[in-house]
Amino acid sequence: MLRLEKRPTPSQFWLYATPVVAVLLTMIAGGILFGLLGKNPVAVIKTIFWDPIFGEFAFYLRGQLLVKAGPLILIAIGLSLGFRAGIWNIGAEGQYIMGAICGAGVALALYPTESRLVFPLAILAGALGGWAWAMIPAILKTRFNTNEILVSLMLVYVAETILAKASTGFLRNPEGAGFPGSRSFSTFKAASNPELIAGSGLHWGGVAALATGVAAYVLLSRHILGFQIKLAGQAPRAARFHGVNPEKLVLLCMGLSGALAGLAGLFEVTGPAGKISIDFNVGYGFTAIIVAFLGRLNPLGIVLAGFLMALTYVGGEMAATNMGLPSAAIQVFQGMLLFFLLGVDVLTNYRIRSAFMGAR
Amino acid sequence: MDFGGINPVILIASLMVAAVPIMLAALGELVVEKAGVLNLGVEGMMIVGAICGFITAVHTGSPVMGFLGGAVGGAALSLVFAFLTQVLLANQVATGLALTLFGLGFASLMGQGYNGIKPPPTLSVPMGPLADIPVLGPILFDHDWMVYMSIALVALVWWVLKATRLGLIIRAVGESHDAAHALGYKVNRIRLGCIAFGGAMAGLGGAYISLVRVPQWVDGITAGAGWIALAIVVFASWRPWRVLIGAYLFGGITVLQLNLQAAGSAIPVEYLSMSPYLITILVLVIMSSGRGRAALNAPASLGQNFHAAR
Numbered sequence: 001m002l003r004l005e006k007r008p009t010p011s012q013f014w015l016y017a018t019p020v021v022a023v024l025l026t027m028i029a030g031g032i033l034f035g036l037l038g039k040n041p042v043a044v045i046k047t048i049f050w051d052p053i054f055g056e057f058a059f060y061l062r063g064q065l066l067v068k069a070g071p072l073i074l075i076a077i078g079l080s081l082g083f084r085a086g087i088w089n090i091g092a093e094g095q096y097i098m099g100a101i102c103g104a105g106v107a108l109a110l111y112p113t114e115s116r117l118v119f120p121l122a123i124l125a126g127a128l129g130g131w132a133w134a135m136i137p138a139i140l141k142t143r144f145n146t147n148e149i150l151v152s153l154m155l156v157y158v159a160e161t162i163l164a165k166a167s168t169g170f171l172r173n174p175e176g177a178g179f180p181g182s183r184s185f186s187t188f189k190a191a192s193n194p195e196l197i198a199g200s201g202l203h204w205g206g207v208a209a210l211a212t213g214v215a216a217y218v219l220l221s222r223h224i225l226g227f228q229i230k231l232a233g234q235a236p237r238a239a240r241f242h243g244v245n246p247e248k249l250v251l252l253c254m255g256l257s258g259a260l261a262g263l264a265g266l267f268e269v270t271g272p273a274g275k276i277s278i279d280f281n282v283g284y285g286f287t288a289i290i291v292a293f294l295g296r297l298n299p300l301g302i303v304l305a306g307f308l309m310a311l312t313y314v315g316g317e318m319a320a321t322n323m324g325l326p327s328a329a330i331q332v333f334q335g336m337l338l339f340f341l342l343g344v345d346v347l348t349n350y351r352i353r354s355a356f357m358g359a360r
Numbered sequence: 361m362d363f364g365g366i367n368p369v370i371l372i373a374s375l376m377v378a379a380v381p382i383m384l385a386a387l388g389e390l391v392v393e394k395a396g397v398l399n400l401g402v403e404g405m406m407i408v409g410a411i412c413g414f415i416t417a418v419h420t421g422s423p424v425m426g427f428l429g430g431a432v433g434g435a436a437l438s439l440v441f442a443f444l445t446q447v448l449l450a451n452q453v454a455t456g457l458a459l460t461l462f463g464l465g466f467a468s469l470m471g472q473g474y475n476g477i478k479p480p481p482t483l484s485v486p487m488g489p490l491a492d493i494p495v496l497g498p499i500l501f502d503h504d505w506m507v508y509m510s511i512a513l514v515a516l517v518w519w520v521l522k523a524t525r526l527g528l529i530i531r532a533v534g535e536s537h538d539a540a541h542a543l544g545y546k547v548n549r550i551r552l553g554c555i556a557f558g559g560a561m562a563g564l565g566g567a568y569i570s571l572v573r574v575p576q577w578v579d580g581i582t583a584g585a586g587w588i589a590l591a592i593v594v595f596a597s598w599r600p601w602r603v604l605i606g607a608y609l610f611g612g613i614t615v616l617q618l619n620l621q622a623a624g625s626a627i628p629v630e631y632l633s634m635s636p637y638l639i640t641i642l643v644l645v646i647m648s649s650g651r652g653r654a655a656l657n658a659p660a661s662l663g664q665n666f667h668a669a670r
Contacts, residue, residue, distance in 0.1 A: 004449070006667065088453055140641070144649035149400065149453070150591050151644060154637040157584050161634040169630075289457055328468035335462025339440065342450035342458060350449065350667075 004350040014348040022341040030333045048315030061314050063201030067272050068313045071264035073209040073306035075288035077216045078257030080297040085232040087253045091152025092261040093285025094159035095130040099262020100269040101166050102129025104276050107191035118190040130262015131255050138254035142247040167278045182276035193271035205267025216299035290338045366619045373498045379611025380510045381565035385589035386603045388561025395554035396534035396661035400456025402562050403586025404463020409434035409563025410570040411467040414577050423482040427567050434563015435556045442555040446548040449665045474577045482572050518600035534659035537666040547666045591640045595647050597657040
């Protein structure tokens with residue numbers, strides 16, 4: 001009989017080893033899944049994890065990696081701050097959509113102004129849109145003690161309805177012959193978010209993601225606020241004695257994660273997506289939750305995790321087009337990764353002891 | 361007797377049908393939370409139940425087998441949650457989210473090739489002349505058996521939690537797992553059983569959506585019903601009969617907004633279709649405010665993992 005014994009302090013080795021073990025286990029379980037779907041498991045795993053970086057079309061796919069990793073990292077870093085403090089914003093998808101709508105709305109209102117200020121204004125509006133959408137659950141939590149998980153999630157469905165209204169109604173391209181979708185940003189130079197270095201996939205969103213990663217690292221390791229966030233999560237009582245105001249922390253963490261999700265939405269809609277359309281959002285807000293945990297809620301870890309998750313997106317698309325792998329299989333694969341991650345994490349805090357062998 | 365193109369008798373009769381999925385799922389989650397476990401994976405278990413039930417019903421040709429299949433599917437997925445949180449002591453919030461993310465993908469993977477198929481119909485229970493009574497007939501005596509069973513299950517859960525030894529043990533585990541452990545109850549095993557029950561109920565609710573409510577298979581068919589079920593548990597302040605009231609309230613709103621859409625009301629369709637979610641938020645605010653009245657009723661060990669030191 002195996003039993004668990006709590007470690008006096010979390011194991012430093014397993015803290016860093018668990019994500020690696022989880023990824024390996026997911027590859028094995030995913031391989032079995034792909035095998036059951038009638039595909040060659042080794043070939044699929046290679047297509048997902050190897051080909052985008054070293055394969056035949058890597059010159060193009062490497063750029064795609066950054067395109068997908070940017071929004072994931074941006075959102076996940078925001079979420080990780082809240083998760084650390086025990087504040088669960090899981091409505092990032094809604095904040096992402098609202099950021100995109102607000103930012104794009106401001107930019108499109110200024111069409112066809114060719115001023116340098118249009119794009120910065122749109123960025124500001126995008127961040128504000130996401131921030132405002134996240135403030136709803138935050139204020140309801142601080143004022144009425146409402147569960148932020150449920151409220152932020154409900155607001156995702158509301159945001160999706162507003163997006164449908166935006167793309168068929170108030171943001172629809174007036175010259176689009178009645179088709180849904182806004183004016184394309186590729187024809188609106190002042191507000192577009194192009195690739196900065198050709199072929200790299202780097203746009204302003206990627207720059208923002210990497211900068212946010214560094215900023216969050218500094219915040220958490222060097223700033224009093226980062227200390228308070230960590231303290232509130234690990235020892236809420238001690239945090240109150242330390243003078244941490246829990247309500248302020250909720251407003252701050254929710255607001256920050258909302259603003260970052262809004263930014264991600266704006267960069268996506270003005271860049272890779274190109275316009276507001278009814279389904280421009282592809283669930284980054286939810287996948288970012290996995291990224292945040294995979295990165296162990298650590299900014300630098302999240303940057304790495306973001307690239308790994310981008311790999312499953314890009315490689316998954318490759319596997320879908322080349323080998324006919326259903327795209328839902330990738331979603332299952334990503335979900336499994338989170339399962340394994342949470343499961344393996346037991347080794348960080350507990351030792352496994354065998355009752356037969358006695359204490360070693 | 362129509363008001364703005366809406367017949368109140370048909371409205372009440374159809375809200376009882378619309379309420380079944382969220383009522384079943386919320387009832388299951390109520391038991392889970394009474395045992396001190398917060399499973400946020402209701403949406404994932406519901407949609408897996410929806411597809412499992414749909415596939416079973418299509419292949420066996422029997423809706424009863426379909427509902428059974430849905431319950432088994434939901435329970436199977438909930439066991440993953442139970443293993444991770446009760447054996448490996450993973451964080452319940454994160455694991456619940458993982459369950460939903462995984463379930464949505466898994467259901468859409470299983471459902472490939474099942475789009476556009478009609479499941480075998482679930483017929484109304486024949487009540488003879490009772491169904492012909494004006495007003496009361498269509499409301500009370502002209503439903504399929506799941507509508508009656510959902511009400512019976514509310515009564516059963518209420519009775520078990522209130523009046524049986526099992527209910528007392530479940531509540532003890534949820535209120536203070538340390539005390540329950542000291543009394544010799546196997547906290548994690550009892551919780552495991554409750555989680556499986558919650559999963560089966562969510563799966564049953566999901567199967568009702570794909571077999572009766574819609575009835576066909578489309579991706580993302582549950583459309584947030586699992587999250588609304590979670591909100592209803594808070595609304596009900598962990599009391600079974602209030603789950604019934606909450607579910608009928610939300611069923612009513614859903615049906616009413618659909619009817620208003622069909623009747624061509626002046627309110628834009630978008631605002632109508634977001635109304636169930638907005639009203640959920642409103643209800644949460646009302647129930648949670650006022651010195652945390654709902655919170656007072658919450659099981660004391662809700663969301664905390666239990667690890668027996670010896």
